[in-house]
Amino acid sequence: MxxxxxxxxxxxxxxxxxxxxxxxxxxxxxxxxxxxxxxxxxxxxxxxxxxxxxxxxxxxxxxxxSVSKVLSLVVAMGLYDDDEIWQRVGKDPSGQPFNSLLQLELEQGKPRNPFINAGALVVCDMLQSRLSAPKQRMLEVVRRLAGVDDLVYDTRVARSEFEHAARNAAIAWLMKSFGNFNNDVMTVLQSYFHYCALKxxxxxxxxxxxxxxxxxxxxxxxxxxxxxxxxxxxxxxxxxxxxxxxxxxxxxxxxxxxxxxxxxxxxxxxxxxxxxxxxxxxxxxxxxxxxxxxxxxxxxxxxxxxxx
Amino acid sequence: MxxxxxxxxxxxxxxxxxxxxxxxxxxxxxxxxxxxxxxxxxxxxxxxxxxxxxxxxxxxxxxxxSVSKVLSLVVAMGLYDDDEIWQRVGKDPSGQPFNSLLQLELEQGKPRNPFINAGALVVCDMLQSRLSAPKQRMLEVVRRLAGVDDLVYDTRVARSEFEHAARNAAIAWLMKSFGNFNNDVMTVLQSYFHYCALKxxxxxxxxxxxxxxxxxxxxxxxxxxxxxxxxxxxxxxxxxxxxxxxxxxxxxxxxxxxxxxxxxxxxxxxxxxxxxxxxxxxxxxxxxxxxxxxxxxxxxxxxxxxxx
Amino acid sequence: MxxxxxxxxxxxxxxxxxxxxxxxxxxxxxxxxxxxxxxxxxxxxxxxxxxxxxxxxxxxxxxxxSVSKVLSLVVAMGLYDDDEIWQRVGKDPSGQPFNSLLQLELEQGKPRNPFINAGALVVCDMLQSRLSAPKQRMLEVVRRLAGVDDLVYDTRVARSEFEHAARNAAIAWLMKSFGNFNNDVMTVLQSYFHYCALKxxxxxxxxxxxxxxxxxxxxxxxxxxxxxxxxxxxxxxxxxxxxxxxxxxxxxxxxxxxxxxxxxxxxxxxxxxxxxxxxxxxxxxxxxxxxxxxxxxxxxxxxxxxxx
Amino acid sequence: MxxxxxxxxxxxxxxxxxxxxxxxxxxxxxxxxxxxxxxxxxxxxxxxxxxxxxxxxxxxxxxxxSVSKVLSLVVAMGLYDDDEIWQRVGKDPSGQPFNSLLQLELEQGKPRNPFINAGALVVCDMLQSRLSAPKQRMLEVVRRLAGVDDLVYDTRVARSEFEHAARNAAIAWLMKSFGNFNNDVMTVLQSYFHYCALKxxxxxxxxxxxxxxxxxxxxxxxxxxxxxxxxxxxxxxxxxxxxxxxxxxxxxxxxxxxxxxxxxxxxxxxxxxxxxxxxxxxxxxxxxxxxxxxxxxxxxxxxxxxxx
Missing domain, CATH: 3.40.710.10 (DD-peptidase/beta-lactamase superfamily)
Structure with a gap:
């Protein structure tokens, strides 16, 4: 029992x-x-x-x-039609480490799913295109969901991530080379690292x-x-x-x-x-x-x- | 509703x-x-x-x-301890086409899961080691499960598969080269193709x-x-x-x-x-x-x- | 005859x-x-x-x-000891397209040779570290070698390359993530594209x-x-x-x-x-x-x- | 001097x-x-x-x-036209270990060159198709080239290689699956291992x-x-x-x-x-x-x- x-x-x-x-x-x-x-x-x-x-x-x-990757997808699903999202990112397991570029290159810059780094970066790129203040908006979303007003980003962590951004920058630029990344790489990485640094x-x-x-x-x-x-x-x-x-x-x-x-x-x-x-x-x-x-x-x- | x-x-x-x-x-x-x-x-x-x-x-x-791959796994789970099975085949999505050798080579001959060809072949290799008549045993198992006495293999399909066995033979030999395949390749392929040819x-x-x-x-x-x-x-x-x-x-x-x-x-x-x-x-x-x-x-x- | x-x-x-x-x-x-x-x-x-x-x-x-890749290597060989160069870039054929990231990821950010893009970018990164004005220096070198005083860069081509820099930026950032790229990515890309735009x-x-x-x-x-x-x-x-x-x-x-x-x-x-x-x-x-x-x-x- | x-x-x-x-x-x-x-x-x-x-x-x-790979190519060049050979095997460096299947799968079963195992196996497959006794013929060729009548295969080495043939068998079968291998795999491997076992x-x-x-x-x-x-x-x-x-x-x-x-x-x-x-x-x-x-x-x- x-x-x-x-x-x-x-x-x-x-x-x-x-x-x-x-x-x-x-x-x-x-x-x-x-x-x-x-x-x-x-x-x-x-x-x-x-x-x-x-x-x-x-x-x-x-x-x-990376738990925040679910939240950024949820926000994107409220801003975009299904087709707009899923033509840019897949829904299938990648079978690769979360930060690998190998599959991304073979598959022409379309990430396998929104929960590997490449996929989450595409989602953040989409948020950047439609939101005037994506970092602030995410805070509003999580504060409402958690019912807690003082949720904040750990800016020290976000800054530290940004200083070690090389792999994620490579992923974003590779997607850009395939036409699957529209905004400035560093701006989107800033949002991405802040979401990750949510406490x-x-x-x-x-x-x-x-x-x-x-x-x-x-x-x-x-x-x-x-x-x-x-x-x-x-x-x-x-x-x-x-x-x-x-x-x-x-x-x-x-x-x-x-x-x-x-x-x-x-x-x-x-x-x-x-x-x-x-x-x-x-x-x-x-x-x-x-x-x-x-x-x-x-x-x-x-x-x-x-x-x- | x-x-x-x-x-x-x-x-x-x-x-x-x-x-x-x-x-x-x-x-x-x-x-x-x-x-x-x-x-x-x-x-x-x-x-x-x-x-x-x-x-x-x-x-x-x-x-x-390939629906038969579930059945061969079920039979193997009755013959082997968990550890014996899962040290030879993984449990994770492969992210690759079902008959790919690429990942298998990079991962030293251990297939990602028992539902891609490589994994199913390892399972069939295990059945071969413990069963005196693996093809007959599978028939007994499915007849009991289906409650139908006349389930048989389509031997014409099995023979035809065997004549086009090259890719699966390559997979089995690659695993053998890594020490993850114990029986004669052609014998195991015969069983594997018969299971696939079940009607x-x-x-x-x-x-x-x-x-x-x-x-x-x-x-x-x-x-x-x-x-x-x-x-x-x-x-x-x-x-x-x-x-x-x-x-x-x-x-x-x-x-x-x-x-x-x-x-x-x-x-x-x-x-x-x-x-x-x-x-x-x-x-x-x-x-x-x-x-x-x-x-x-x-x-x-x-x-x-x-x-x- | x-x-x-x-x-x-x-x-x-x-x-x-x-x-x-x-x-x-x-x-x-x-x-x-x-x-x-x-x-x-x-x-x-x-x-x-x-x-x-x-x-x-x-x-x-x-x-x-890419003919300029030979020249940047020649300049680097004048500035660095053998070991300093060849621990950062190999000497063997890559067997891959010139702008591939696949092998670079598998081989931990060390390019196969100085004549693929990744390798040439490492060489340019080395020039950046030792030269105060790498673009000007290259012009001096080629003018002397060619015995022609008016060799120049086609700045329109260089600018155009820079606007389509995504793939090379991805390569540089990937090497940075492995610790094999020391200077600012965009600065080095500027030099690299100028060398390429030499006429x-x-x-x-x-x-x-x-x-x-x-x-x-x-x-x-x-x-x-x-x-x-x-x-x-x-x-x-x-x-x-x-x-x-x-x-x-x-x-x-x-x-x-x-x-x-x-x-x-x-x-x-x-x-x-x-x-x-x-x-x-x-x-x-x-x-x-x-x-x-x-x-x-x-x-x-x-x-x-x-x-x- | x-x-x-x-x-x-x-x-x-x-x-x-x-x-x-x-x-x-x-x-x-x-x-x-x-x-x-x-x-x-x-x-x-x-x-x-x-x-x-x-x-x-x-x-x-x-x-x-593998020094014998040059000899089998030489024999093949005497039996086949250029086109017949080079449509089945390339002339470029592979950038991969000699026995890798990875590139071979991505490139549809055409080996990069005749000096990696896959390429040499294709060459041996060609010899098998045109020679009634390929092992004997190779002995005649090398005895003439060396001017020595008693050159022989070390059959113990050949047999030992054959017992550890798994990786090469996988390569041959993979090429067969792409239609680039015509003869019986084991027969060709026998010739191949004998050539390797030449003393x-x-x-x-x-x-x-x-x-x-x-x-x-x-x-x-x-x-x-x-x-x-x-x-x-x-x-x-x-x-x-x-x-x-x-x-x-x-x-x-x-x-x-x-x-x-x-x-x-x-x-x-x-x-x-x-x-x-x-x-x-x-x-x-x-x-x-x-x-x-x-x-x-x-x-x-x-x-x-x-x-x-």
């Missing part, structure tokens, strides 16, 4: 995965990320009924990094993404964020491409759509039931939170939830 | 997708497959309650081709795979085929890697785990509810049944089912 | 290859290059004895483009590169340009990597070290004997002058010269 | 490179090759005037391995290849082996593709067309002057004889010979 969901269960799960700390590696490509304590461990859940549960460092904010706690992240468990309309919001169809589509993308090149392994072990970031956060969705956020900064070889995935796997088993 | 599932609904859906016939291309790499009439169109559904619905050419047998109707296919909708135990079978955990795992693999390099697009459009074959068949699963088989021989550019995917997409919308 | 070298022979050869005009394609990735008349055809030879021969449009200047006639080009036929010291120069060993090394690089991915075919057909540019120019060397420059703007599929290669092939046969 | 060529000079050179022994690695992919003593070191030179010089283990036979001493090898320094006609042979044009073409191929992916480096350091084998032998040509054979079993990372290349580099400097 599946266990009841409560704070005790979450405490229990964190206790069980804590021994994994020390087996992964905190992201260190920029100093600002490398400084984070590897001991941090948090989890939070919001249910469609409006309940919230949490444990560990669930109230402490961290850098969401949220597990509690705020679970609440922010609750709409993906509610057919696009979270209980605490008066209007839908996206349509039910778009919700299923984003969950599908997360399930097949949300965890870098280990999306298949994640589906196998956890059985939920999820999106990770190199800050050590992961958001996962049980459609029609709940959103989950976990945080543990040490990453596995694919760049996903090691203890975070383990916590989700145990949780899925304990509460008997899987989309499969 | 979601429509009720009945034969009329299925008739309706086939009527709606029939105009797509003519826009795809029947597989023609072997003469025996190229001969199939492109007009064929069938669908069948088995529910966990034991109901069956069908429409069109649902009773006519066709070559299951089933949509009705038989839906029934055969019903156990994937029933936590591993179909209502018409007295013992479980696999465990509930294994069931979720196979559904996860199908969801992320079941449709060649268009698995993401399929998840986006249909929202069910599925596995296709170049014979034009697709099996799809609604966990805890039903198994679905469609057949239409014309394929899209990725090798999936064009009208088959469209039928599943419409069905998913009409009955309001999606894992996302 | 080999024919005597004189202007009549060169006229003859141009006459023979002129029918090829119309079978290639003038470079059109920037408007300034696309405007050049495809009818132009010239050839010039300088011998180590100090004789000069020419025919056709040998006195008309054209954009040297020379066949007569000037043959004279400029005569030092490669004279063990590094041209008869019209009072001091050596490079050492005899460096001369052999550069000729070796030209022989194995000078003609993009068709360097083997060029060695097979012509049998001389050569370097081509998309402006339609080719410089070729008969060591210890002569330097040759040809110009015909239409290119073959690999980006080499179609009639230019044919003229060199005929010339090699007529005068009985080949390094093989 | 260049030193005079005599046995003392060769002794000197071997003395100078002997300290390199221990820095490379004897080929060990088959036991029969791994057994060879790493101390062996020999060199031999035949001049077009008919003189022969040698030093060290120049009279001891070793496995020629020759440095003295025999230098004499065998002397025709490449003599416009196709060696002084000890009463009829030409190939034409002067074909001689230049083969030398060109060796110069651009003879040393695996280090052909550029070899041209840079040594400045002669050369072909190496993993048995540690290298043959090099000074056109119009001499053929040289060196042997030292330890290989560098690209699979070329480490001390062998060093010996050739020193020799080239001492006698002042280079094609550049």
């Amino acid at each position: 599946a266990t009841t969901l409560d704070n005790g269960l979450l405490d229990d799960i964190l206790h069980q995965v804590r021994p994994l700390i020390g087996r992964g590696k905190v992201a260190d490509y920029i100093p600002a990320l490398a400084e984070v304590s590897s001991n941090k461990l948090g989890i939070a859940i919001c249910t469609v009924e409006g309940d919230c549960f949490s444990a560990g460092d669930a109230a402490e904010r961290f850098s969401v990094q 949220m706690s597990c509690e705020e992240m679970a609440k922010t993404f609750l709409f993906l468990a509610c057919q696009g309309r979270a209980p605490h919001l008066d209007t839908p964020v996206i349509t039910p169809l778009q919700t299923r589509q984003i969950n599908a993308l997360m399930a097949t491409s949300g965890m870098y090149e280990n999306s298949g392994e994640f589906a196998w072990r956890v059985g939920m759509p999820g999106k990770s970031g190199v800050g050590g956060g992961i958001v996962a969705i049980v459609p029609h039931e709940m959103s989950i956020a976990v945080w543990s900064p040490e990453l596995d070889h694919a760049g996903n939170s090691l203890a975070g995935i383990a916590a989700l796997e145990i949780l899925a088993g304990r509460i008997g939830r899987s989309i499969f | 979601a429509t009720t599932l009945d034969n009329g609904l299925l008739d309706d859906i086939l009527h709606q997708v029939r105009p797509l016939i003519g826009r795809g291309k029947v597989a023609d790499y072997i003469p025996a497959l190229a001969e199939v009439s492109s007009n064929k169109l069938g669908i069948a559904i088995c529910t966990v309650e034991g109901d069956c619905f069908s429409a069109g050419d649902a009773a006519e047998r066709f070559s299951v081709q 089933m109707s949509c009705e038989e296919m839906a029934k055969t795979f019903l156990f994937l909708a029933c936590q591993g135990r179909a209502p018409h079978l007295d013992t479980p085929v696999i465990t509930p955990l294994q069931t979720r795992q196979i559904n996860a693999l199908m969801a992320t890697s079941g449709m060649y390099e268009n698995s993401g697009e399929f998840a986006w459009r249909v929202g069910m785990p599925g596995k296709s074959g170049v014979g034009g068949g697709i099996v799809a699963i609604v966990p805890h509810e039903m198994s679905i088989a469609v057949w239409s021989p014309e394929l899209d550019h990725a090798g999936n049944s064009l009208a088959g995917i469209a039928a599943l997409e419409i069905l998913a919308g009409r009955i309001g089912r999606s894992i996302f | 080999a024919t005597t070298l004189d202007n009549g022979l060169l006229d003859d050869i141009l006459h023979q290859v002129r029918p090829l005009i119309g079978r290639g394609k003038v470079a059109d990735y920037i408007p300034a290059l696309a405007e050049v008349s495809s009818n132009k055809l010239g050839i010039a030879i300088c011998t180590v004895e100090g004789d000069c021969f020419s025919a056709g449009d040998a006195a008309e200047r054209f954009s040297v483009q 020379m006639s066949c007569e000037e080009m043959a004279k400029t590169f005569l030092f490669l036929a004279c063990q590094g010291r041209a008869p019209h120069l009072d001091t050596p340009v490079i050492t005899p060993l460096q001369t052999r090394q550069i000729n070796a690089l030209m022989a194995t990597s000078g003609m993009y991915e068709n360097s083997g075919e060029f060695a097979w057909r012509v049998g001389m070290p050569g370097k081509s540019g998309v402006g339609g120019g080719i410089v070729a060397i008969v060591p210890h004997e002569m330097s040759i420059a040809v110009w015909s703007p239409e290119l073959d599929h690999a980006g080499n002058s179609l009639a230019g290669i044919a003229a060199l092939e005929i010339l090699a046969g007529r005068i009985g010269r080949s390094i093989f | 260049a030193t005079t060529l005599d046995n003392g000079l060769l002794d000197d050179i071997l003395h100078q490179v002997r300290p390199l022994i221990g820095r490379g690695k004897v080929a060990d992919y088959i036991p029969a090759l791994a057994e060879v003593s790493s101390n062996k070191l020999g060199i031999a030179i035949c001049t077009v005037e008919g003189d022969c010089f040698s030093a060290g283990d120049a009279a001891e036979r070793f496995s020629v391995q 020759m001493s440095c003295e025999e090898m230098a004499k065998t290849f002397l025709f490449l320094a003599c416009q196709g006609r060696a002084p000890h042979l009463d009829t030409p082996v190939i034409t002067p044009l074909q001689t230049r073409q083969i030398n060109a191929l060796m110069a651009t593709s003879g040393m695996y992916e280090n052909s550029g480096e070899f041209a840079w350091r040594v400045g002669m067309p050369g072909k190496s084998g993993v048995g540690g032998g290298i043959v090099a040509i000074v056109p119009h002057e001499m053929s040289i054979a060196v042997w030292s079993p330890e290989l560098d990372h690209a699979g070329n004889s480490l001390a062998g290349i060093a010996a050739l580099e020193i020799l080239a400097g001492r006698i002042g010979r280079s094609i550049f």
